[in-house]
């Protein structure tokens with residue numbers, strides 16, 4: 001039994017970080033690195049701010065791993081969850097259903113103009129990707145092409161870390177230790193616009209990348225189930241951004257060669273890149289679209305794989321074995337669905353996509369100084385994601401940059417988590433002008449403190 005005193009007010013308990021080290025194995029972390037500095041304990045949140053046990057405030061520049069859309073402790077989302085809690089907190093989704101899951105599925109179908117009219121629910125992003133992979137292959141089995149069991153991803157892609165999703169993740173650091181457990185996939189050129197040489201446009205990079213995809217499809221399409229893409233921004237892949245032209249070309253090639261297109265919108269969906277779904281910027285619809293993170297506004301674990309009626313219908317049969325026999329205990333949790341419904345209501349009532357157009361412009365202005373900073377390059381932005389990189393000579397001289405930048409940013413009252421030499425911001429949509437200025441100035445100061453000349 002614990003000898004520690006019961007805590008009635010968590011803000012009065014300053015040693016959560018130390019206690020965490022004794023029992024919590026933190027994600028994506030070398031725990032040895034925490035021997036000197038314990039994880040920062042956050043005890044409450046309010047709008048774009050997170051507060052530690054000493055009541056110090058940190059601006060959540062990255063929306064808590066890209067999940068939060070409308071701020072922490074948002075009164076409208078809180079009350080939607082509270083109201084649902086008084087009705088039914090959870091019920092299994094096999095053989096039963098409930099109003100929030102039905103309403104949410106209907107609303108998502110309508111948002112895709114019924115191109116993606118069927119919603120399959122899980123709890124985390126990686127599971128949504130696994131579901132899309134399994135459904136895609138299963139579809140081909142049901143329709144007489146069981147040999148289509150290979151997948152294509154882009155270089156620097158990230159689709160999660162369960163074994164199936166990890167097979168589609170081209171990040172050596174995350175894959176290397178598990179290579180023998182995962183199935184090989186085809187990795188094709190990313191349309192990352194930073195590859196443009198002097199005088200080249202992002203569209204030309206998109207055409208080159210599409211040509212690489214075409215070459216592979218010409219040889220191998222008979223065995224390929226699906227191509228998976230993070231539309232517009234490969235977030236964990238150093239915020240690599242591409243032209244919507246690539247999505248259009250990829251859609252055409254998939255149609256021509258009889259291969260499914262999966263748009264993984266777990267990070268880029270829900271208005272992050274400007275349109276509600278990132279693929280809308282290219283006027284295409286995929287065969288599968290995965291959502292998580294922002295769909296529950298960063299409140300509760302929820303993920304969804306949307307698919308077309310054509311795919312759904314291929315699973316209808318008198319035989320149980322031809323159904324999609326996949327399940328998660330918390331599939332379509334009513335509290336998570338009520339948070340998602342509250343978030344969608346805010347999108348409508350507050351005209352969030354319009355508001356974000358202006359907000360993205362303000363974010364762009366706040367970071368104009370990056371263009372002039374001789375240490376930095378590749379300032380880029382798609383909607384509410386802005387990123388820039390250290391120049392290679394600065395990155396080489398500062399191998400500990402991302403850790404130092406994280407620490408110095410915290411001292412400036414900012415939560416940041418650079419990816420290697422890439423600094424990015426992806427704030428909640430309720431950030432204010434003065435907070436954008438605070439964020440930009442704090443990042444500039446943290447850079448000065450993190451970089452050795």
Ligand SMILES: Cc1ncc(COP(=O)(O)O)c(C=O)c1O
Nearest residue numbers: 124125126158159160264266267
């Ligand atoms: C594009 C993309 N796909 C999938 C995932 C995996 O989601 P989760 O961490 O919820 O498993 C992530 C997570 O960052 C992601 O960014």
